[in-house]
Ligand SMILES: Nc1ncnc2c1ncn2[C@@H]1O[C@H](COP(=O)(O)OP(=O)(O)OP(=O)(O)O)[C@@H](O)[C@H]1O
C-alpha cells in the first residue's frame with residue numbers, strides 16, 4: 001500500500017479541551033483501500049483523534065487533509081458530505097426512530113437516487129436489520145444497535161469509514177460478525193476503514209496497519225502482524241495472549 | 244381457556260370500578276355542583292346540585308370501561324399493576340388515534356350547522372365562538388409542535404410570534420389600510436423573520452438555557468409592545484382592526500354584503516361561521532404542512548435533532564439551518580394564528596400575549612404527547628373547552644387544571660398520544676416487527 005497520496009493525512013495535530021491537551025502532535029496516514037487501526041488505553045485520545053478528523057473539536061494546530069483537501073477547519077456537516085462517514089463512540093443511533101428511518105438519516109447527504117440499492121446492500125450485510133426494520137432503534141439489542149450504526153454510516157456511500165470501538169460490549173460471536181462485515185466491505189468494495197479499538201488482538205489481526213497511542217502521542221506504528229508480534233504491545237494491550 | 248376468561252372478567256371489573264371512582268371524584272365538583280343565579284330573589288348565588296347527572300356520568304364510565312375491557316382491550320388483560328391500570332393503556336389509545344382523526348375532522352366540518360340545528364342561531368353563537376377559540380389553540384399547538392415536539396427545542400416564548408402576527412396585521416391595516424388577506428402572508432413572513440432572529444442567538448443553547456432565553460424573548464416583545472406608545476398604542480392596544488371579507492364580500496347588512504349577495508337574510512352569525520371555517524382551514528393547512536414536512540428530509544432531520552444533535556452533525560446534517568427552519572416555520576404559523584386573532588377580536592393589546600398564553604400552548608403540546616398531532620387536538624379541546632365550561636368555578640379552575648395535569652402526567656408521562664408514528668411505512672415485503680408492537684418503557 002503505497003500509492004502516491006494518502007486518502008487521509010494527519011500532520012502535527014494538537015487538540016485541546018479547554019486547557020487540557022488531548023492530542024500532542026499526531027501524524028497519521030491512511031491510504032485508499034486500507035484498514036488502519038489505532039489502539040491505546042482508555043483516555044489515550046483515540047476518539048479525540050477521530051472526532052478531530054470530523055471537525056468537532058477542531059484541531060488547534062496541525063492539518064487534516066482528505067483527498068488532497070485541507071479539511072481542518074471545515075464545519076462537521078460539510079466534512080461528512082465529502083465521502084467520510086462515521087459510526088461514533090457509543091453508537092448514537094436515534095432511539096425513537098425506526099431502523100429504517102435511522103438508515104434514511106444516514107442517506108441524507110446523498111441525492112437519494114441510490115437509496116434502494118444502498119439499502120439492499122446494508123440489509124445483505126446485516127440481515128438482522130432487515131428483519132427488524134420497523135422496530136425502534138432504542139429497543140434493539142446492543143449488537144443490533146452497533147450493526148445499525150455501521151449500516152447507517154454506510155448509507156452515505158462513504159469512501160472512508162470511521163469506526164469508534166464497534167466491538168464495545170458485544171459477545172464474541174457478534175464481534176466476529178461485525179469484523180467479518182468490515183473485512184468484506186474492505187475487500188469487496190474497496191472501502192477504506194479507520195478503526196479505533198480496545199479489542200487490540202482482533203483489530204490488529206484485521207487491519208493492514210496499526211498505530212499505538214499513549215497519552216495523546218503515537219508511540220508505535222507498523223503492519224498489523226508486526227505490532228501483534230511485538231513483546232511490548234503484547235504486554236501492554238494483549239495481556240500476554242490471544243483473546 | 245375458561246380460567247383465562249374468568250381472570251379477564253375480574254380484571255375488567257376491577258378496572259371499571261377504578262375508572263368509575265375517578266369519574267366520581269372528577270364529576271362531583273365539575274358536574275355535580277352548578278352555581279346559578281336565583282331567579283326572582285335579586286342576584287343571589289346558590290349552588291344547584293345535580294347528583295343524577297353525576298350518577299349518569301359514573302355509570303357511563305363504568306359500563307363503557309367494562310365493555311371496552313372485555314371486548315376491545317382484551318389483549319393486555321393481566322399485567323396492569325399500578326395506577327396505570329385504572330386507565331387505558333398506550334396501545335389502545337393509539338388505536339383510538341387512528342380512527343379518531345377522520346371522526347374529529349368530520350365533526351369539525353359539520354359542527355356549526357349541528358350547533359345551529361340544535362340551538363338556533365342565537366343559542367349556538369357562544370359555542371361556535373368557543374370552537375373558534377379551541378381551533379386557534381389547536382393551530383398554535385400544531386405550530387409549536389414543530390419546534391418543541393419535532394425539533395425538541397423547548398420554546399417558552401411562543402406567544403411572541405402570536406403577538407408579532409397580531410400586531411403585524413393590526414399595524415399594517417392601521418397605517419396602510421392593508422386588507423386581511425394581504426396581511427395574512429405578511430404576518431406569517433414577519434413572524435418567521437422574528438423566529439430566525441430569535442433562533443440565531445439560541446442556536447448553541449440546549450434544554451433549560453434555551454427555555455430561559457425564549458421566555459425572556461417572549462417578555463421582551465410584550466414589553467416593547469407595551470411601551471412603544473406612539474407606534475403600538477401601548478397598554479391601550481389597537482382597536483378598529485378590519486374584519487376579513489369573503490372574496491371581497493363584507494359581512495355587512497344591506498346592499499353588496501355577504502347575505503345580500505347570496506340572497507340570505509342578514510345575520511351576524513354568518514361572520515362567526517365564516518371565522519370558524521377560516522380558522523379550521525388555517526389549522527388544517529398547518530397540520531397538512533407539518534405532516535408533509537415530517538416525511539421530507541427536513542422533517543426527519545428535526546426529529547433526529549431532537550434525539551441526538553451530535554449524531555446529526557456526524558451524518559452531514561447542517562444543524563444550524565435545521566434549527567432555524569424549525570423556529571421560522573413554527574413562528575410563521577404562530578404569526579398566521581396571531582393575525583386571525585386580531586381580525587376576530589377587532590381589538591388587541593399586549594394583555595393578550597402574556598407568558599400565561601405560552602404556558603397554555605406548551606401545556607397543550609406536552610399533554611397531547613410531544614409530536615402528536617391528534618394529541619394536540621384532544622388536549623386543546625379538553626383544556627380550552629374545559630376552561631370555558633367551568634368558568635363558573637373561576638377560583639377552582641386553576642386548581643382543577645393543575646390537578647388534571649398532574650393526573651395525566653402520572654398516568655401517561657409522555658402525554659396522551661405518546662407513540663410516535665414512523666414517518667415511513669415498511670417496504671412491501673418486510674416481515675418486520677411493527678413499531679406499534681414494540682413499546683418503549685416509559686420514563
Ligand atoms: N469533551 C471533553 N471535554 C474535556 N475533556 C475531554 C473531552 N473528551 C475527552 N476528554 C479527555 O481527553 C482525553 C482523551 O479522551 P478520548 O475520548 O479521546 O480517549 P479514548 O482514547 O477514546 O479513550 P477510550 O478508549 O476510553 O474511549 C481524556 O483524558 C478525556 O478525559
Ligand SMILES: [Mg+2]
Nearest residue numbers: 046047048089
Ligand atoms: Mg474512545
